[in-house]
Amino acid sequence: MTEYVGKPIPRYDGIGHVTGRTTFVDDIHLPGMLYIKVLLSPVHKGIIRHLDVSAAERMPGVAGVITAKDVPGKNAYGLIPDQPVFTPEHIRYKGERIAAVAAVDEDTAMEALEKIKLEIEEQTPVFDPFEAMQPDAPLVRPEGNVWVFNSGTTRKIRLGDVEEGFKQADYIIEGTYTNSTNDHAPMEPQVSVAYIDETDRLAIHTVSQDLYFHLGMLSAIFNLPMNKIRYIGGTVGGGFGAKNDIHCDHVAGLMALKIRKPVKYRLTRHEEMLYTTKRGPWTFEFKDGVKKDGRIVARKVRTIHDTGAYSGMGPYVVDKNAILVAGPFAIPNIWIDGICVYTNKPPASSMRGFGIINGTSAEQLQMNRIAEAIGMDPWEIRFINAWRDGDIGATQFTVVAAGLIEAMKRAAELAGVELPERLKAMSSRGR
Amino acid sequence: MGECIYFAPTEIGEAVRLLAEYREKVTVVAGGTDLLPKINYYQLKPEVLLHIGRLGLDYIKEADGKLVIGAATPTSKLASNPLVAERASALAEAARQSGSAAIRTTATIGGNLANASPAADLATPLLILDAELLLTSTRGNRKVAINDFFVGPGKTVLEPDELLIEVSLPHQKGKSVFLKLGRRKAMTLSVVNVAVRLEMEGAQCKDARIALGAMAPVPLRCTRAESLIKGQVLDKSLIDRCAAEAVAESSPIDDQRATSWYRKKAGTVLVARALARAADMEG
Amino acid sequence: MKYILSFVLNGQPVDVLAEPTDTLLDVLREKLRVMSPKRGCDEGDCGACTVLLNGEPVRSCLTLALSVAGQEVMTVEGLSKNGKLHPLQRAFHEHYAAQCGFCTPGMILAAKALLDKNPHPTREEIVEAISGNLCRCGTYQEVLEAVQAVARGEYAEVKE
Amino acid sequence: MKKRGIGISCNTHPAGLKGGGDPSQALIRVKLDGTLDLVIGAVDIGQGCKTILRQIAAEELSVPLEAITLSNFDTDIGLMCTGTFASRVTFIDGNAVIRAARDLKDKIKRFVGSQLGVEPEQLEMADNRVFVRDNPEKGMSMAAIGAAANWGGAILVGTGAFTPGAGQDFDPETGKMTAIASLAFGACVAEVEVDTETGVVDVLKLVQVYEIGRAINPLLCKGQINGGSMMGISFALTENLFPYYPAVDFAPETFSDYILTTAADMPKEMIYDIVEVPHPNGPYGAKGFSEMTASAAPPAILSAIHDAIGVWITDYPATPEVILRALEAKSTS
Incomplete structure (x- = not known):
């Protein structure tokens, strides 16, 4: 018997939430705090030919302006650190950061932005990942538009022999599925408050979902050891993966380091929606070999992920997708090729169930289409193929504590579906 | 945000005097629900705000x-x-x-x-x-x-x-119906909306009004469609022809909410449904 | 130009300097430091800044601050009395109707506006009343259950 | 015309990063009065880790929940946690808290043993006190332990770290990568009504069951299930930042045009349950699952649309326009 585990105990911080006492980062006000606004690229692709911030710097009420030149450390961040905090030259998506202004209030900062002289040589962008994969496509990235894994331009998963599996199959069922670009849309927009604290260290109040993950990136950007940054967070007004990437802390931190005054940088909802990281869109091409008895004997999937202008978590998401895109099913022959493509759009990164939700959305439709094609009940095909303990997944992991059959039985019961006895008799403990 | 001045007059005479004085500089604000987003996002920098919520115009x-x-x-x-x-x-x-x-x-x-x-x-x-x-x-x-x-x-x-x-x-005869198609079940802008009023005598339509929203640069009165059914005995096929005519009068565009193609399809369906409801002919 | 704005906030008269273009949300958060109304979109689409104006729900981000002169504004700070939580606050807490908590103050006030007028609403009436408040955590079912519990009298007002 | 249909789906979800390498740490110390501070590094993004990690600590240490304070707020004090993502915190931080609690328990027993002159192995910890197993009268309350330790120049701190294993690389040729922390499972039944003339879809009913190893806090799990499904509904039907993809025209910048679900879009029937097949490595058998609650509903909804109108929608979101075009293609083919 447990006393607390398994009990419906209300939130530890619930009283704070219902009284409005929970302090979110935008609720922090410091004496003399300045507000930051950022000049964002108005074009999807181009080269900065001229940038002059002097008129903005001279404006009354402006405390400082920063650009790529003001990054003391590495002007790059991300899981694969390839995105600049401020782009020094190349613009790869609309909304890319160019310069930041700190002023007495946001209105003044907005006016100062208008005084920045910016000349961009616009270039032809590419938005369609299939077009971007063509040899003559405009280059989003100097190294090429397709991410290179340790297996080459595709993430390869090979289990068994898929072509042999197709030969054994009674049916071949193919399907192509796509997902759209999604915004995380947490109700709390991205925001950061930064200042130099009493120990002369940089303090940052953050909405980060991953304090230590981001602390490392910030340490590299600021060229400061980790103990010279006090990174304060822990309470977030919704994340859903939006706050797995830094959107404000680097800018606020750089500004505080330069002007040595407290600053707040918050995104408007428009900026948040249009220019932050996204759940990138996918295309899935499935080809399945199925026996008359419903067993899936071969599954071949090609996945194409549009990761936008920077890698973000794109390659990681393609990897993660590849592990499970074949579904929770015992399939002896699996062939997966995952492709991660750059386009001139905001970087795609993590969002709730990154890679998995997209794969599931396609794979489960394919399952139902297989059921239809072979004339089998969609419950039955799932029960027949569902993982049992000891089954092997696409990347050769062993399934432990399988529970799909148990979940399906209960769902059928709650939905008022009377399953045949032979399905009810099944268990994840064995075949 | 520059210097903005604010007036909240309590008499209409005072309000129109201010309008006459400041003319184009004035931004009139009632509830503010359409205006404030523009101000908050720096798309509008009013010089004079004239709040009309205290003129006694709430009746x-x-x-x-x-x-x-x-x-x-x-x-x-x-x-x-x-x-x-x-x-x-x-x-x-x-x-x-x-x-x-x-x-x-x-x-x-x-x-x-x-x-x-x-x-x-x-x-x-x-x-x-x-x-x-x-x-x-x-x-x-x-x-x-x-x-x-x-x-x-x-x-x-x-x-x-x-x-x-x-x-x-004016006091109107007939039954009026409003139908709206948004993109979710609450708090939604119209992809298309339709209002219809029919004055019926049995199955015969004595008078008709049909209007379409989000289907043209302005909210649109569909007079050709109205004349198609005025004086006619309504049946399903006439209603469908009338709905098609109403949409033919419109000029919807592609935007973030829908395509022109979809607006025409949905608009036709909505007009037909509104007509059927107004004529008490719902299946 | 700055104007003196006087209104009643959570039962107390307040005077504050405001610009004509300031919203009620600006004045509450940035000037009076009343932090429960949240800034979620600045255009009335999310509901996180919902407050009560003379008992009716309004978007504080869409309300010109100066337009509330002489009127009564209520935020969640004004709900609990002498440290005793309002029935809706207790019900939200116990039903896990707040996950990240960012939409919660607005959601509670939207529910309060409904129950003040209609103490025994139907499911549809509750859904309608809270459907102007977005919650990306998706707590709608729990909010519904919390409001229903209050309407059933399970969270009677704590007498002082 | 309105047509109804039913569709099903199932899903699985791993906890943590794809190949391991994502550790977390926890620390618990005894205060002067015997209350406890639990320090973690995980961020609460609404899912409730502040709540369940306290539950786990209280359970392990047999102390009242109220005796435990939790802090996770900064990198000066807070411990290392790879992050709150990938449904990893319950599984990984939960294990770290268990290890910290067990470490503390050992230290408390050693301290009490030295105070009472008994071997630590003879001691038992329950009901907020430590006592001799064969002579329960002989023991010390946590309050006494806290005072004796802290005023006596001792410090009672338990620490724990957990990693599901070092990060693994994919084998370049086969993709072999055997690490996976835990797999949770789900099944979903959706019932929809489709207006065949406008293409509008109404989700009438969602039945969802998740097998999550162990529900540390069923109230919070319910919130994840119902909440995730609301995100799943809009993933299936409305959310699209680039409605003319791959073109970027008309990208919505407001919540009026990027369509999330409201309370009114909630199915009238939201039915859920939890099934438990404990995971051998999970804290109390728990698996990570929160993210997957958004992914079961979408394919079930699109399959229900097929059941209703006889066409497969293969592009998400299934907007009314997508549905009308599919119906038209069907009628002309």
Whole structure:
């Protein structure tokens, strides 16, 4: 018997939430705090030919302006650190950061932005990942538009022999599925408050979902050891993966380091929606070999992920997708090729169930289409193929504590579906 | 944000005097629900804000057989007022479906019209109810039929010194219906909305009004479609032809909410359904 | 130009300097430091800044601050009395109707506006009343259950 | 015409990063009065880790929940946690808290043993006190332990770290990568009504069951299930930042045009349950699952649309336009 585990105990911080006492980062006000606004690229692709911030710097009420030149450390961040905090030259998506202004209030900062002289040589962008994969496509990235894994331009998963599996199959069922670009849309927009604290260290109040993950990136950007940054967070007004990437802390931190005054940088909802990281869109091409008895004997999937202008978590998401895109099913022959493509759009990164939700959305439709094609009940095909303990997944992991059959039985019961006895008799403990 | 001055007069005379004085510099604010996003996002930097919420324009009454509504009457009152429900059910329904509870508290009928969004929810019911708008200025009053009020997206016949103060609806025969298609079940802008009023004698249509929202640069009265059914005995096929004609009069665009193709499809369905409901011919 | 704005906030008269273009949300958060109304979109689409104006729900981000002169504004700070939580606050807490908590103050006030007028609402009436408040955590079912519990009288007002 | 249909789906979800390498740490110390501070590094993004990690600590240490304070707020004090993502915190931080609690328990027993002159192995910890197993009268309350330790120049701190294993690389040729922390499972039944003339879909009913190893806090799990499904509904039907993809025209910048679900879009029937097949490595058998609650509903909804109108929608979101175009293609083919 447990006393607390398994009990419906209300939130530890619930009283704070219902009284409005929970302090979110935008609720922090410091004496003399300045507000930051950022000049964002108005074009999807181009080269900065001229940038002059002097008129903005001279404006009354402006405390400082920063650009790529003001990054003391590495002007790059991300899981694969390839995105600049401020782009020094190349613009790869609309909304890319160019310069930041700190002023007495946001209105003044907005006016100062208008005084920045910016000349961009616009270039032809590419938005369609299939077009971007063509040899003559405009280059989003100097190294090429397709991410290179340790297996080459595709993430390869090979289990068994898929072509042999197709030969054994009674049916071949193919399907192509796509997902759209999604915004995380947490109700709390991205925001950061930064200042130099009493120990002369940089303090940052953050909405980060991953304090230590981001602390490392910030340490590299600021060229400061980790103990010279006090990174304060822990309470977030919704994340859903939006706050797995830094959107404000680097800018606020750089500004505080330069002007040595407290600053707040918050995104408007428009900026948040249009220019932050996204759940990138996918295309899935499935080809399945199925026996008359419903067993899936071969599954071949090609996945194409549009990761936008920077890698973000794109390659990681393609990897993660590849592990499970074949579904929770015992399939002896699996062939997966995952492709991660750059386009001139905001970087795609993590969002709730990154890679998995997209794969599931396609794979489960394919399952139902297989059921239809072979004339089998969609419950039955799932029960027949569902993982049992000891089954092997696409990347050769062993399934432990399988529970799909148990979940399906209960769902059928709650939905008022009377399953045949032979399905009810099944268990994840064995075949 | 520059220097902005603010007035909240309590008399219409004072309001129009300020309008005459500051003219184009004035931004009139009633509920503010359409205006404030523009100010908050720096798309509008008003020099003079004229708040008309204290002019006593929040009323719904009957006068000379007309239903008379003050321009600053909030949408929530249109949605719950028994007189509106009885005399202008399409307007009440449009009010109920507009925005969210918190928006309806402040959004006003006058603001919805003066803002002149092609998708304005209250415009189509007022078009089919032959609403008349009372505009005032230091030069005097004038009445404008709602059909003549809208000029283009965000544009009306209001002169810089004029104020919309009242909407009046003549006593109308027939049944009015409002249907809206948004993109979710609450708090949604119209992809297309339709208002219809039919005066029936048995199966024969004596008079008809049909209006479409979000289907043209302005809320659109579909007069060709109306004349197609006036005097006719209505049946399903005539209703379908009338709906097609109404949509043929429109000119919807592709935008973030829908394509022109979809708006035409959905608009045709909505007009047909509204006509059937107004004619008590629902299957 | 700055104007003196006087209104009643959670039962107490307040005077504050405000610009004509300031919203009620600006004045509450940035000037009076009343932090429960949240800035989620600045255009009335999310509901996180919902407050009560004379008992009716309004978007504080869409309300000109100066327009509330002389009127009564209520935020969640004004709900609990002498440290005793309002029935809706207790019900939200116990039903896990707040996950990240960012939409919660607005959601509670939207529910309060409904129950003040209609103490025994139907499911549809509750859904309608809270459907102007977005919650990306998706707590709608729990909010519904919390409001229903209050309407059933399970969270009677704590008498002082 | 309105047509109804039913569709099903199932899903699985791993906890943590794809190949391991994502550790977390926890620390618990005894205060002067015997209350406890639990320090973690995980961020609460609404899912409730502040709540369940306290539950786990209280359970392990047999102390009242109220005796435990939790802090996770900064990198000066807070411990290392790879992050709150990938449904990893319950599984990984939960294990770290268990290890910290067990470490503390050992230290407390050693301290009490030295105070009472007994071997630590003879001691038992229950009901907020430590006592001799065969002579329960002889023991010390946590309050006494806290005072004795802290005023006596001792410090009672338990620490724990957990990693599901070092990060693994994919084998370049086969993709072999055997690490996976835990797999949770789900099944979903959706019932929809489709307006065949406007293409509008109404989700009438969602039945969802998740097998999550162990529900540390069923109330919070319910919130994840119902909440995730609301995100799943809009993933299936409305959310699209680039409605003319791959073109970027008309990208919505507001919540009026990027369509999330509201309370009114909630199915009238939201039915859920939890099934438990404990995971051998999970804290109390728990698996990570929160993210997957958004992914079961979408394919079930699109399959229900197929059941209703006989066409497969293969592009998400299934907007009314997508549905009307599919119906038209069907009628002309």
